[in-house]
Amino acid sequence: MxxxxxxxxxxxxxxxxxxxxxxxxxxxxxxxxxxxxxxxxxxxxxxxxxxxxxxxxxxxxxxxxxxxxxxxxxxxxxxxxxxIAESSQLSALQAAFVRAGAVQCGYCTPGLIVSATALLKKNPRPSEDEVRRGLAGNLCRCTGYNKIVDAVLDASREGEELSETGTAGARA
Ligand code: FES
Ligand code: FES
Structure with missing residues (x-):
C-alpha cells in the first residue's frame, strides 16, 4: 500500500x-x-x-x-x-466489430478499437494490408484476426459512403 x-x-x-x-x-x-x-x-x-x-x-x-x-x-x-463511443451510441467502428462477429472473449477488443480508431483517423481508407500492419501490436487469441480486419474495412467503407453522400446518421 x-x-x-x-x-x-x-x-x-x-x-x-x-x-x-x-x-x-x-x-x-x-x-x-x-x-x-x-x-x-x-x-x-x-x-x-x-x-x-x-x-x-x-x-x-x-x-x-x-x-x-x-x-x-x-x-x-x-x-x-x-x-470512443459517440455519446451513448456505439461508434461506427464498434458497430462494425459487432456486425462482423469480431468479438469473442472480448479481452482484446477495447485495445483493438482504440488502435483502429487512430488508424482510421490517419488513413480513412486503408488497404487490408495497411489494417493488418496498423493493428500488428494488438494480439487476439480468439478470432484469427480476419473478422477484425473485415470490421475495420467495413467501417472505413461506411465512413467513405457517409462522407460522399453527406448522410451521416441516415443508416440504421
Ligand atoms: S497489457 Fe499493456 S501491452 Fe499488454
Ligand atoms: S476476442 Fe478473445 S482475445 Fe481477442
Missing amino acids: TDASTLEPLSFSLNGRPVTVDVDPRETLFDTLRERLRQTGTKGACLEGECGSCTVLLDGEPVTSCLVMALQVAGREVVTIEG
Missing part, C-alpha cells in the same frame, strides 16, 4: 474532461486509469507492452498504457475505450 505522503497530484484530460488524481510516481497510466479512476474498459494482459490490450490514445496517438508512467500524461489528452 502506498504511503499517502508519497503521492503526487496529476492533472490531465480524460475523455474530454479535466481530471486531477493523486498518484504514486512509480505507477503506470494503466494502474491510474483502472485502480484510481475506475476506467476498467482498458484491459491488461501482459503488462509488458507486448499484447496491446491496454491501448489508449495519448494526444491522439495509440500507446500501451502499461508502459506509460502516470506522471508522463500531465497536461495531456488521454482517451480510453470509454471515450
